[in-house]
Amino acid sequence: MKRTLAIGDIHGGLKALEQLIQRIEITEADCFIFLGDYVDGWSDSAQVIQFLIEFSKDHDCIFIKGNHDAWCEQWLEKGIENQPWFVNGGQETIQSYSQFSDAERAIHLQFFRDMRLYHLNEENQLFIHAGFTSMHGVTKEVHPENLYFDRTLWEMASTMDKRIKKDSDLYPNRLKHYNEIFIGHTPTIRYNSDVPMQAINVWNVDTGAAFTGKLSAIDIDSKNVFQSDTLQSLYSNEQGRNK
Numbered sequence: 001m002k003r004t005l006a007i008g009d010i011h012g013g014l015k016a017l018e019q020l021i022q023r024i025e026i027t028e029a030d031c032f033i034f035l036g037d038y039v040d041g042w043s044d045s046a047q048v049i050q051f052l053i054e055f056s057k058d059h060d061c062i063f064i065k066g067n068h069d070a071w072c073e074q075w076l077e078k079g080i081e082n083q084p085w086f087v088n089g090g091q092e093t094i095q096s097y098s099q100f101s102d103a104e105r106a107i108h109l110q111f112f113r114d115m116r117l118y119h120l121n122e123e124n125q126l127f128i129h130a131g132f133t134s135m136h137g138v139t140k141e142v143h144p145e146n147l148y149f150d151r152t153l154w155e156m157a158s159t160m161d162k163r164i165k166k167d168s169d170l171y172p173n174r175l176k177h178y179n180e181i182f183i184g185h186t187p188t189i190r191y192n193s194d195v196p197m198q199a200i201n202v203w204n205v206d207t208g209a210a211f212t213g214k215l216s217a218i219d220i221d222s223k224n225v226f227q228s229d230t231l232q233s234l235y236s237n238e239q240g241r242n243k
Helices: 014-024 045-055 067-078 083-096 102-113 152-158
Strands: 004-007 031-034 060-063 118-120 125-128 180-183 197-199 202-204 214-219 225-230
Touching (some): 014 214, 014 225, 045 102
Antiparallel strands (some): 118 125
16 A cells, blocks of 8 residues: 655754664655755764665655755855854754765755755645745745745644634634645654644644654654654764754
8 A cells, every 4th residue: 555654854864764764664655755854963964865865766755845955955056154054953964065076966956956845735735844824825925935944834733722623713724725734844842742743734743853852754644653763862972953
């Protein structure tokens, strides 16, 4: 049976990604939707990108762009070291590229350029890194960077009164457009959860791999969850973004 698996923020944790792929016990029929933030944090950011490029040659993959990916793309293209990026994992990403040739970096740059800002499937399920602010949905978003920076969608969904029905005037218009929304960007460990969280029709799959959490994948139909060990245990000599 074909599965579609949404995978949360990796943040340079190649060891966790390889472990997660093994635990999923993938088949050739499976589809993978990566929700962004492949880089910045642990020491294998460039190696994660190389792994994903090779992995996508044999498997059905969709890659969503995260804010850290946008920063890394800017650096690869123009050499710009955005200061917020540099102090939030960018320094480790730059170091991870020290053994990569100009030709390999060019391939990675194209990989970043080809990433989608969102994906909407036939079941009206939306996959996006962060969120969107337009009450009319993602296609009406005025500022594209909101799609990988916005946190208000998750904040709104996570604080909603569960008794409010979808046909109520009080139900947020943003949430009415899609059957389900799968996001990353805001670690669930901030809410004392190390597994993907559901709030109304929004699923948050970022379980804090950049910090003290695990890397997670969720089967979007069965809602079965697969996880790596904590990144701290896999990279015991590093701090990730726990500095």
